[in-house]
Amino acid sequence: MTGRDALPPDGRDALPRHGRDALPPDSRDALPRHSRDALPPNGRDPLARHGRDPLARDGCGRQARGGLDRLARAGLASAARRWPADLSEIMLREWAAELDAIRDDPALGRLARVRRTISFAGSIALSPAVEEEGAEPATWPDRAASLTRPAALAAGVTLLAAALFDAVHLAYQHARLSPAGAIGVLAVAAFVMVALAARTRTGGVAGAVQPRTEATAAGDAVRTTALLGVAMFAFLLAGNQVAVMPFMGWIDILPAVATWTVLTAASAVVAARLTAAGRRGLGMLAGVAGGLVGLDLAAVAGSLHAAQVLGVGLGSAPIWLPLALLPGGIADFGAYFADGNAAFGSLQASGPAFHASGILIGNASAMVGPLLLCSAYVLARASAPGRVCRQRERLRTPWHHLPSALRDHGSARVAVGAGGGLLALAAGEALRRSSGTVDATLHRMLDNSNVFGFGFLAHAPGRMAVALLVALLIAHHSERAHRRENAPDDARAHHRETGHPGETASCGETAPHHDRTSR
């Protein structure tokens, strides 16, 4: 007999199993009259009142009071939303009652009351929610991994975007590409980022897609963009270790990255919400349009300081982005420096005669190029369909053809990770050396083929950090892919459909909007 079965027939069990409908009929009667009356008519949206309006009346009809009280209630409401749906209303009401008890406790002094209110609400707000019924409680290593994995992924994506854009610039330098050819090369680099987004979105193995509601998709889009923004800011700031770019201080990078982060996140949210609602085409269109606007404004924001120093007017600002992405020499504007002496910011070099636009555009290119590729990643991830059912043959890792003894051995995956780390290190070092001398910088800024970043690889800690990051990402990816490939069919299907190993659903049971998406 389960504990629930052992309950007395008076039905005062406050823990519903499947939401309010699962409660014994008289359980609702056990709820306080005023709280019950405060429920919406269908009784299914408990947070509509408590969560979205933390200032709502408490359980006995009084108005909540005080800024701290409101803040505490908002924290509790936010925490309740993270709890399983069948518990959130009950827990929120219980916590609110305890908060009132603290507030009205005559034995407590003012300071003690404030301290207890903060610790009570803060602890709940910051602690992980209880797991869904039937699921294993998350361990601290699990929680740590869930925090570090997205950050490591963002750092890896940033490094890849920067490396790819540097490769594009090397192509500009060596192949003397026309604008059309340059667009083609950029498209290939963007495609790599889109393909990466598809793989990371699916956890490395096709079909292992978690279900997406509009809210979870939007949350993922914001989280991904914000982490990439932080990683990109750190990369650009650390990348100019050998000062090859004249305008690459925080005063240049921060406006660019902040503008990109806010506008790209907004575009990704729109794309994700539309995709989750089954309007993927429109979502992609909106995402691309919003992403381009965000990039254009980021290029302007990141170049305002440079424009001021160089004396370039803002009338040309809208074309700074396209010029920054294409080979140099397409358009010249701003002051003309006939003597070829450049002494701007950290750039002290001499070369051919040039226009101020050459410096401004070359500098902007180092910022917006990698940001463009990050935009491709973010928007592709946001526009990914929420549920994919694929054939088992495609549920394979790229190394599935290897002998099973080698494939299944854990050290093989560690070796793959270590090899990847070394490869990344070699590629980064090659790019760092490609940036050339400071004297060559002016020439390469003017033809917009400068290789930027990876200056931190000049030092051993930078090299070690990059190698470790890439090795861990690859090893982790390999391990997850291996586990999914070897998971029993049922578990894989459940994971694919629900994101949780214990929940049941089948590929055929797709929601209508997912059907539209897959078509």
Next chain:
Amino acid sequence: MGGPRMTTSVLKVVAALLEDPVIERYGLQLMQDTGLPSGTLYPILVRLERAGWVRSRWEDVDPVVEGRPTRRYYRLTAEGVVEARREVALMQQQMARASGPVGRARQA
């Protein structure tokens, strides 16, 4: 239904409820009795209730008359009392075994 995973925090909660299994306690009381923060206590209470060791009920008072919202009370179920006693005894045995050699060494 499987029992909850026994951790020090879970043991503290069941031990507090075991002190007088007939008495119902609300969350703040249990926080004071166990020293656990709210963010730790409530997930444990939910797990114990899911396992059938604990039963909860809303206080049966009129909030308007009382001038405060109703609180939720917890107590051990009959099954919970048996299981909790067993787990606490098991822990005490393990503690006695672990501290035995130390105690003997101190006496020597």
